[in-house]
Amino acid sequence: MKGGRWITETGSSTYLSEAVAIWFRDLRGEFRTRYAVNAILMFAVTTLIAVSFSIGSFRIGEGEQPFLYAVLLWIILVFSALSGLSRSFVKEEEASTMDVLKLSARPQAVFLGKLFFNLTLLAALELIIVPSFILLMDYKIELPGLFVAMVVSGGVGLGGGTTIVAAMIAQASARGALFSVLSFPLLLPLMITAIKGCEKAAVGTNNSGWPEVRIAVAYSVVMIVMSLFLFPLIWEE
Amino acid sequence: MIAKVLVTVWMAIIIVAAFLYANAAVGFPGETSRILFFHVPQAWVATLSFLISMIGSCIYLARRNLKADNLALSAAELGLLFCLLATASGSIFAKAAWGSFWNWDPRETSIVILLMIYGAYFALRSAVGDPEKRRIFAAVYSILAFVTVPFLVFVVPRITASLHPEDTMNPARPGMDPKTLKVFLGSLLAYTGLFIWLLRLRLRLLNLEGMQEPEFGARENMDRVGEEQ
Numbered sequence: 456m457k458g459g460r461w462i463t464e465t466g467s468s469t470y471l472s473e474a475v476a477i478w479f480r481d482l483r484g485e486f487r488t489r490y491a492v493n494a495i496l497m498f499a500v501t502t503l504i505a506v507s508f509s510i511g512s513f514r515i516g517e518g519e520q521p522f523l524y525a526v527l528l529w530i531i532l533v534f535s536a537l538s539g540l541s542r543s544f545v546k547e548e549e550a551s552t553m554d555v556l557k558l559s560a561r562p563q564a565v566f567l568g569k570l571f572f573n574l575t576l577l578a579a580l581e582l583i584i585v586p587s588f589i590l591l592m593d594y595k596i597e598l599p600g601l602f603v604a605m606v607v608s609g610g611v612g613l614g615g616g617t618t619i620v621a622a623m624i625a626q627a628s629a630r631g632a633l634f635s636v637l638s639f640p641l642l643l644p645l646m647i648t649a650i651k652g653c654e655k656a657a658v659g660t661n662n663s664g665w666p667e668v669r670i671a672v673a674y675s676v677v678m679i680v681m682s683l684f685l686f687p688l689i690w691e692e
Numbered sequence: 693m694i695a696k697v698l699v700t701v702w703m704a705i706i707i708v709a710a711f712l713y714a715n716a717a718v719g720f721p722g723e724t725s726r727i728l729f730f731h732v733p734q735a736w737v738a739t740l741s742f743l744i745s746m747i748g749s750c751i752y753l754a755r756r757n758l759k760a761d762n763l764a765l766s767a768a769e770l771g772l773l774f775c776l777l778a779t780a781s782g783s784i785f786a787k788a789a790w791g792s793f794w795n796w797d798p799r800e801t802s803i804v805i806l807l808m809i810y811g812a813y814f815a816l817r818s819a820v821g822d823p824e825k826r827r828i829f830a831a832v833y834s835i836l837a838f839v840t841v842p843f844l845v846f847v848v849p850r851i852t853a854s855l856h857p858e859d860t861m862n863p864a865r866p867g868m869d870p871k872t873l874k875v876f877l878g879s880l881l882a883y884t885g886l887f888i889w890l891l892r893l894r895l896r897l898l899n900l901e902g903m904q905e906p907e908f909g910a911r912e913n914m915d916r917v918g919e920e921q
Binding site: 616623624627629636640644648674677678685688 | 753805808809811812815816819820821825828829832833835836837839840843844
């Protein structure tokens with residue numbers, strides 16, 4: 456890789472700076488088109504309205520609320536994420552910029568840049584959906600610290616588990632459906648953990664050490680590290 | 693050939709022994725406990741083939757050897773088959789013993805996720821046009837899926853209690869009838885033998901198919917033809 460060598464020789468570019476450059480480039484593109492943000496947020500808002508309208512804040516009894524609300528919240532978050540996170544790579548394929556990207560940055564840097572971009576999207580999604588969900592459904596949370604930690608670590612896991620799948624499906628046919636089909640089995644352990652963690656936060660169960668948050672963090676680390684190993688294989692072919 | 697006969701005879705012996713030699717375990721409705729001799733080995737083979745498929749994928753990514761990919765693919769196919777068998781047999785037992793065909797018991801959850809992973813694996817294989825890319829992507833996905841499994845095995849069962857019988861039905865614990873243990877271990881052997889035999893058949897078929905289609909990675913196939921001679 457000529458480009459890569461040149462970059463290292465000048466010493467002006469590290470993995471991180473390349474990743475950040477790709478991240479900002481994607482953010483700029485996103486500000487211009489707002490395609491992914493629109494897709495994800497509109498999906499999430501529509502689902503949230505459907506849930507809130509059909510269930511409301513009184514339909515589910517006090518005792519059932521912590522668990523069922525956690526389930527609903529994570530179904531909204533996971534499926535909204537699955538509806539739009541593949542954009543990060545699919546748009547490169549559609550605009551035929553894949554080859555240029557392959558030449559201009561090292562694969563791990565591309566992966567990290569796309570991961571940062573997806574995490575930004577997820578942060579925006581959670582910042583809007585989670586407070587709205589709490590307000591609309593009157594979700595009472597006893598341990599806000601644990602709840603926030605669970606939502607954040609769950610979000611990182613969502614990004615970490617799906618970014619490499621997005622890179623694969625961008626080069627396949629039937630992209631939209633395939634992204635959910637491939638991602639969901641990988642995300643299910645994380646989703647179950649996050650639901651449990653949010654339920655505990657709502658009930659106020661005393662659980663020292665936050666095991667669910669630690670599982671979500673471990674999941675994120677494992678998935679991101681594995682992706683960094685495997686990404687060059689699917690990227691350079 | 694000898695292996696085929698051995699597996700067949702041994703399987704027949706195990707089936708007869710499962711119904712006539714071993715005693716039905718205490719505490720189960722009627723004869724339902726005899727499912728142990730079929731359901732558990734099926735689940736074991738489903739898990740084993742998942743492992744073999746992952747190993748095949750790793751070898752393929754390291755060596756780019758077509759045979760390794762064939763191994764990963766055929767193990768995944770057989771894994772899906774045994775996964776379905778284990779799910780069906782377990783479901784029938786669940787109806788008889790626990791009252792409903794499906795209870796979202798932790799192990800049922802795990803096997804559903806395994807089914808979904810296999811389903812996704814084949815969906816991915818059929819969606820990528822370029823054969824080289826298809827093999828790489830399938831291998832990468834197989835490894836990714838394997839990495840998430842520990843989270844399931846250790847995370848999910850701790851969250852809810854399992855309905856699966858443990859003490860009398862787990863050979864690692866005391867309480868299992870010696871006759872039952874003998875037949876159970878024999879059955880594990882029989883199913884593993886059956887799996888290996890099926891796997892070798894499928895591998896031979898895939899290797900032959902690969903030789904017939906020179907346009908699919910022509911160079912690799914030519915190399916392989918050279919090796920075989």
